[in-house]
Every structure is written in structure tokens, then in C-alpha cells.
Amino acid sequence: MREKESFFFEREGEPLSIERITVRDIQPTLPAQNETVMVLQRNAKDIREAGDEFGALDKKAVETTHAEARQFFDTLFAELEEEERDTISIMVVASDATLLIQNGQPCEHRRAIETADIIIQALKESMVQFNVPESSFLNSDSSNGEPIAVSELRDLLMFEESPEFVKYMTDKYGTGKEFWIAYETDAEKETRIAMGVEGPKEIADRVNYALTVRARIASEYHKANPDTRLVVWNVSHYDSISPFIKEHIVGVDVTGYLPVEHSGGITLQIDDKGQPHATIQNQKVTFKDKTYGK
Amino acid sequence: MANNTLHYFGYGTNRDLDMMAAMIGRKEIIGEPGRLIGYELCIQKTEHIPGKPLASAPAPVSPQEIVTKAFDENFELYIIRPNANVETYGTIWQLTPEEYEFVREWELLEFGMQEDIKAMAIDLKGNIVNVVTHGSLSTSTPVDRCIMGDTYEDYIVPKNEILEVAERVRLEYIERMKN
Numbered sequence: 099m100r101e102k103e104s105f106f107f108e109r110e111g112e113p114l115s116i117e118r119i120t121v122r123d124i125q126p127t128l129p130a131q132n133e134t135v136m137v138l139q140r141n142a143k144d145i146r147e148a149g150d151e152f153g154a155l156d157k158k159a160v161e162t163t164h165a166e167a168r169q170f171f172d173t174l175f176a177e178l179e180e181e182e183r184d185t186i187s188i189m190v191v192a193s194d195a196t197l198l199i200q201n202g203q204p205c206e207h208r209r210a211i212e213t214a215d216i217i218i219q220a221l222k223e224s225m226v227q228f229n230v231p232e233s234s235f236l237n238s239d240s241s242n243g244e245p246i247a248v249s250e251l252r253d254l255l256m257f258e259e260s261p262e263f264v265k266y267m268t269d270k271y272g273t274g275k276e277f278w279i280a281y282e283t284d285a286e287k288e289t290r291i292a293m294g295v296e297g298p299k300e301i302a303d304r305v306n307y308a309l310t311v312r313a314r315i316a317s318e319y320h321k322a323n324p325d326t327r328l329v330v331w332n333v334s335h336y337d338s339i340s341p342f343i344k345e346h347i348v349g350v351d352v353t354g355y356l357p358v359e360h361s362g363g364i365t366l367q368i369d370d371k372g373q374p375h376a377t378i379q380n381q382k383v384t385f386k387d388k389t390y391g392k
Numbered sequence: 393m394a395n396n397t398l399h400y401f402g403y404g405t406n407r408d409l410d411m412m413a414a415m416i417g418r419k420e421i422i423g424e425p426g427r428l429i430g431y432e433l434c435i436q437k438t439e440h441i442p443g444k445p446l447a448s449a450p451a452p453v454s455p456q457e458i459v460t461k462a463f464d465e466n467f468e469l470y471i472i473r474p475n476a477n478v479e480t481y482g483t484i485w486q487l488t489p490e491e492y493e494f495v496r497e498w499e500l501l502e503f504g505m506q507e508d509i510k511a512m513a514i515d516l517k518g519n520i521v522n523v524v525t526h527g528s529l530s531t532s533t534p535v536d537r538c539i540m541g542d543t544y545e546d547y548i549v550p551k552n553e554i555l556e557v558a559e560r561v562r563l564e565y566i567e568r569m570k571n
Contacts, residue, residue: 102475102477103475103476103477103531104476104477105476106476189520191512194510236520237522239519239520240512240519240520240521240522241522246512246520246522247510247522248510248511248512249507249508249509249510249511249529250430250474250511250529252529255529255530258507259530261447294532296530304474306476307430307474307476310430310476310477311429311430311476311512314429314430314476315429315512315514315520318429318514318518319518319520321518322517322518323518
């Protein structure tokens with residue numbers, strides 16, 4: 099339990115009625131001055147068939163992810179007057195995870211980073227078209243123009259932290275769909291806890307932790323750069339995003355099933371007073387007041 | 393930053409130039425103060441350091457055994473772990489990937505004493521910097537105590553002693569790599 103921490107995205111009120119998260123839920127939303135828009139996206143589809151391309155992004159997925167990202171940035175930049183286009187800053191962040199699956203082929207592909215590469219390519223094209231200054235792309239200074247890699251957006255920590263639990267699960271459920279259903283529904287909760295392994299609730303909190311850290315950094319950025327608009331695009335994975343959305347956005351049982359399609363995700367906003375808000379599938383998410391004392 | 397360097401966030405003893413020089417064998421290192429957002433700085437005693445050898449470790453020996461042999465049972469170690477509401481003060485160093493391997497060796501990452509972490513730091517000018525560092529990604533990692541603020545002691549083990557061991561570890565690592 100992360101008892102000492104207070105998270106930024108703490109929902110309240112009735113659960114939302116959402117059955118599936120798609121790429122259309124990443125709504126192009128222009129932040130006002132001193133505001134932040136955060137995208138949380140699942141990585142693009144990758145190739146799981148054994149062979150040379152195992153773990154690489156699917157070519158068609160690359161094309162569609164690029165087109166969607168391009169449309170997102172085109173829409174944002176088009177809403178800005180020519181003289182306002184130096185007020186927007188964009189940062190692209192991604193999980194540093196390599197593909198690890200039980201009894202799987204070793205793989206160096208990093209599907210979130212590779213998805214973020216596509217987002218950056220689309221962003222740069224859009225910036226050129228709309229005359230957005232190069233300095234607006236914050237990764238240029240932070241990470242030589244590459245995605246900012248972070249560990250807290252990884253998918254599942256159990257493969258690295260507890261091979262014993264993975265063996266216990268594969269012995270009982272095999273390496274196919276049953277394994278994943280058992281993990282997602284927390285069917286072996288007692289054993290998992292006894293072995294000190296992260297479960298769905300802890301993963302949901304870890305992603306909230308990651309976004310809380312991002313919100314703090316955004317707040318510092320706005321203090322140092324008054325009147326700017328900030329977009330922070332985060333790429334993670336199904337196993338981390340789905341629990342977060344269930345627990346902290348939709349408000350349903352974290353061990354239930356909420357599909358998030360490849361390259362799908364959500365858009366969250368933080369206003370100029372530091373208050374989070376979001377509207378997903380025309381439903382408003384109510385978050386606890388984060389402006390107290392500010 | 394040159395293309396062949398990376399930003400390493402050194403905290404605890406590793407925010408000090410003398411320690412870094414002993415670890416990587418170079419004294420002119422570019423570094424500036426920074427803050428690692430979302431990680432708390434804590435101290436482990438030997439009893440908190442992993443006592444079981446990692447299956448993938450280069451040798452069947454635990455981190456606890458290694459540090460107890462190199463120092464003694466009163467050894468204390470800085471470590472970071474996630475906490476959304478705090479930050480760790482340290483130094484953002486510019487190192488080559490080869491020099492960072494000296495840091496990984498010293499921190500016994502292959503032996504499982506800590507984990508590789510990629511994160512975001514902020515420098516004195518307010519710039520966001522993508523850094524590599526090491527610590528724990530688990531909030532439940534056992535520690536003796538945690539520290540707030542910038543004014544902590546860099547050295548919690550006698551300075552001469554730790555610098556001497558760091559030099560020795562680096563030279564042994566170079567010898568091992570030659571073979």
C-alpha cells in the first residue's frame with residue numbers, strides 16, 4: 099500500500115459507464131495558457147509471432163498511430179493564432195519496458211518507446227506545417243529529441259521482481275490467455291501478496307503515481323515559464339493503463355475487464371489553478387479538489 | 393550534452409565529486425545540482441540489503457554478503473524509492489555509457505542490490521532532464537529511515553574508507569573486463 103502518498107487524480111462520485119477505451123478517446127484538447135493536457139496512451143500493436151520481427155511494431159499500426167497523432171497535433175496547432183504558436187510546449191514520455199512474456203523469446207524491442215518515436219515524428223511534421231518553433235518540443239533539450247524514458251510506466255514488474263510467482267502462475271494456468279485472466283482478475287491474490295508481487299490495484303496506483311509526478315513537473319514548468327500551454331504525452335501499456343482507468347477514472351472494480359485498444363487512451367486536463375478534470379465519452383470525471391491552499 | 397554522454401542522477405554519496413571520481417576514474421566531470429521528482433531518499437542498514445543471491449547474478453553471492461565483507465555489519469547505504477509527494481536532491485552528472493557501467497558495478501545492480509531506473513529530474517534553471525539512476529521501484533522496499541531536503545550528509549561511511557574501496561572496485565572491474 100502506498101499510504102503515505104497523495105495522488106493527483108483522485109476521482110469521486112458515481113462510476114462512469116464506459117465499456118471500452120479506443121483511440122478516439124484521445125481527444126485533441128488545446129490547453130489554455132498556464133494549463134496542461136496529458137495524454138495517456140497504450141502502445142501501438144506489436145508482432146507476437148515467433149521470428150525475426152517478434153516484438154516490433156506492426157506496420158499497419160505504425161501508419162494508423164502516426165495518422166491519429168498527426169491529426170491530434172494538427173487540430174491543436176490550427177486552433178492557435180500564428181502569433182500564439184510559441185506559447186505551446188510538448189513533451190513525449192514513454193515506458194522504458196522491453197517486451198517480457200512468460201517463456202517468451204528474448205526481445206530488445208521497447209514498444210512504448212517505439213510508439214513514442216512515431217508520436218514525435220507526427221509532432222515534428224505538424225510543427226513544421228504550422229510554424230511552431232522547434233524550441234516548443236521539450237525533448238530536444240531533455241533527451242536529445244528522443245522519447246523521455248521512465249521506469250514507472252512499465253507494464254508488469256512481476257517478470258523482473260518475482261520469477262517465482264510467474265512460475266507459480268504458469269504451472270497453474272499455462273502461458274496463454276488463462277494466465278493473463280488469472281493475473282488481471284487477481285485470482286491468486288493471497289499467493290501474490292505472500293510473494294510480495296504487485297497486483298492490479300498497485301499497478302493502478304503506480305500509474306497514478308507516474309501522472310502525479312508528471313503533474314508536479316508540469317506545475318514547476320508553468321512557474322518557470324508563465325503563460326505557456328503544456329502537452330505531456332505519455333505512452334504506456336495495456337497492463338498498466340487498464341487498471342489505472344478502472345480504478346482512478348471510471349471507478350469500477352480494478353479486477354474487472356476494461357479493454358483498452360492498441361494506441362488507445364485518454365486525455366486529462368489540469369487547469370491554471372492546478373485542478374484536474376476530464377471528460378471521456380461525454381461523461382465528466384469528478385476529481386477531488388487539488389487547489390486547496392494554492 | 394554531447395551525443396555520447398548520458399545524464400546520471402547521483403544522490404547520497406554519489407552527488408559528491410570525490411566519490412564519482414573514485415568510482416569512474418575521472419576528476420573533471422560536468423555536473424550540476426538537481427532534484428529527482430517523485431523519489432524519496434532513504435538509508436538502508438545491512439539487514440535491509442537483499443540477502444539472497446539473484447539467479448541471474450554474475451556469482452552466487454548476495455549483495456548483503458558483498459557489502460558486509462567489503463565494509464562491516466554497520467554499513468549504511470543510500471537508496472531511493474517512489475513517493476509522489478517528495479523529491480531527492482542530488483547532482484546531474486554527464487557520463488559516458490562506459491563510465492555509467494562503473495556506477496552500475498559499484499551499486500551491484502547485476503547482483504540485485506538496486507534496480508536500473510529512468511526518471512525525470514529538474515536542474516537549477518528549471519530544465520527537465522531525462523536521467524538514468526538506480527534505486528528501488530517498490531514503495532515497500534525496507535529502509536531504516538528517510539531524509540528530506542538538501543542538507544543531508546554526503547558520507548554516512550567514513551569518506552577515506554569508501555573512496556579506497558570504490559577505487560579498488562573500479563580497478564578490479566577493469567581487470568575483469570580485460571579478461
